[in-house]
Amino acid sequence: MGYHHFAVDDIEPTPDRPSVQRSISDAAGLDNAAVNVYEVAPGDDIPLAYHYHDDQEELFYVLSGTLAVETPEGTYEVDENEVFVVEPDSPQRAHNPESATESVKTIVIGAPAVDDVHPYDPE
Template sequence: MEKVSIDDVEAVPNPMNVHEIRRPVSKALGTTDFAMNYFELDPGESFSGGLHTHHDQEEVFYVETGTATFDTADEEAAATVEAGEAIRFAPGEYQTGYNDEAADERVVAFAFGAPGARHDWDEIESLVFCRECGDEVGHGLELTDEGAFRLTCGDCGTSFTIG
């Protein structure tokens, strides 16, 4: 059995500076088949760096306080999630969640993922604009040794680094 206090889990900064407080609870607990992260998002901050999917993992977000907004690749499927509500994204479903810039309060939320306690970077894909292709297409994502993200276009192979 493992037990931790959320406040005792060290906050890990995001390489893209999209939020200040993310506490990797599953890492502190030593889980192997389940991911759990605690977030505090000030207005304008997001859970991730943009529209992305995990091909190998479903994600569930539970909002404890505040209101989170989630956009998807299908613009009509955007959703707001209030305190006490949860939302699920299937593997392969593009999403990005954030606290709106005009919000009056911080969002406190948990992100859960399964299977797996850590990301398989080969199974994450971000939907971004490719300067070479001239369109928004899926880009493979990898973490560099320097802690930045390298995105590679799935259509033409053009790469660029963020962070």
């Protein structure tokens, strides 16, 4: 059996990211899901720019603030205590707009935990 118990604030942020990323999956040694907590200041993106995944599903659960998710269909506003799900092959860019007055804190889960990301050019 294996169990992990820790405070998210005790996880060192991942270096060289445009927003604060704390990898729960790395701290717990998870292999099947990528689980991260992001703290996104106004004007910052969640680490990846506009992109899509071949196989990975993504779930954004907003803990505080309002997350903007840009898609080819338009931009969604995801408020506190709301969830936004992105299916494979669906381009998106999650960010906190420059016009925001507060940071956004969100849990992002991607499964399976694969590196299948591709840039997307909306032009």
